[in-house]
Amino acid sequence: MQSTSLDSAIAAVHPPAGASIRNLPVNLFASVMGLAGLALAWRLAHGSLGVPAFVGEAIGAFALAVFMLVGLGYLAKFAMHPQAVQAEFQHPIAGNFFGTIVISVLLLSAVIAPYSAPIAQALWTASTLATFVLGFVVVSRLLAGRVDARHAVPAWLIPGVATLDIVVTGGQMPMAWAGEINLLAGAVGAVLALVLFTLIVGRLVHQEPMSPGMTPSLMILVAPFAVGFLAYTHLTGGVDRFAALLFYFALFMFAVVAPKVFRPSVKFSPAWWAISFPMAALVNAALKYAELRANGPLWVLAVLLLGVLTVALAVLTVRTLRIALNGKLLRA
Numbered sequence: 001m002q003s004t005s006l007d008s009a010i011a012a013v014h015p016p017a018g019a020s021i022r023n024l025p026v027n028l029f030a031s032v033m034g035l036a037g038l039a040l041a042w043r044l045a046h047g048s049l050g051v052p053a054f055v056g057e058a059i060g061a062f063a064l065a066v067f068m069l070v071g072l073g074y075l076a077k078f079a080m081h082p083q084a085v086q087a088e089f090q091h092p093i094a095g096n097f098f099g100t101i102v103i104s105v106l107l108l109s110a111v112i113a114p115y116s117a118p119i120a121q122a123l124w125t126a127s128t129l130a131t132f133v134l135g136f137v138v139v140s141r142l143l144a145g146r147v148d149a150r151h152a153v154p155a156w157l158i159p160g161v162a163t164l165d166i167v168v169t170g171g172q173m174p175m176a177w178a179g180e181i182n183l184l185a186g187a188v189g190a191v192l193a194l195v196l197f198t199l200i201v202g203r204l205v206h207q208e209p210m211s212p213g214m215t216p217s218l219m220i221l222v223a224p225f226a227v228g229f230l231a232y233t234h235l236t237g238g239v240d241r242f243a244a245l246l247f248y249f250a251l252f253m254f255a256v257v258a259p260k261v262f263r264p265s266v267k268f269s270p271a272w273w274a275i276s277f278p279m280a281a282l283v284n285a286a287l288k289y290a291e292l293r294a295n296g297p298l299w300v301l302a303v304l305l306l307g308v309l310t311v312a313l314a315v316l317t318v319r320t321l322r323i324a325l326n327g328k329l330l331r332a
Helices: 002-013 024-047 053-080 082-090 094-112 119-142 154-170 178-206 210-237 241-261 271-293 296-325
Strands: none
Touching: 024 053, 024 094, 024 271, 024 296, 053 082, 053 094, 082 094, 094 119, 094 154, 119 154, 119 178, 154 178, 154 210, 178 210, 210 241, 210 271, 241 271, 271 296
């Protein structure tokens, strides 16, 4: 079965061992993406619904603290076990999760922007460069040929979505060259997301199902359209009918994949953080769209999604802290 072969391949990146920093997975950076996206959503809710500002700012500070903690851990892994990091980067599935690092920094630049514009600009510039480099590496690997079609899983979308996040977080950057960079990022991200989404859906339809442990990553299928909505509206400066189409398809994809993801049979692991940023992007899109339409049902939907996201990330945070404290997080 294909699910078994995928599990074996991932296990090869983190061979069985006791608790060790070697086993810290790069996909844990997805927690920062989700928390930062949640902070930005609550900031939007403060502006449009008048909720207390400290909620979003506190979540943003927590996201920054989590990034520093996970980042220091991964730097320690790189220093002590560089071969494990190299294996993770070269893996056809796990390697895509390095995009979670650059997306985290991009989102944190938006979180920090109200407090220090120079720091936000420096973070955005550095992560933008890293995102383009990662996108180049990913596309080069694909065009090298002989890529196993069974490896086309939702995680493949992360580098493309990362490029779209340049636009999402760079709309207010004052540098003279930022506008052209945003256009370049929008072009690369849109085409990459479209091509990779097609390949992934083809694999999901025609190949064996993914392993149960990878089920939460199905939520990533929402991201190209939710993030695409945010990127497009930043580029155009408004919400037109094409933007509305992107939002509604993201909502449709969420309705399709949510029953497949939120099942008791799917065991908890750090891979569950894959649900966080796609849902956060959808919530931010819903809040922005509801504000434009000033429509009661849309506001109800946006607030409901914000509540679901907040509860989901609170549960993920508690469960991740639990496995971190009992040592299971660092056991392969």
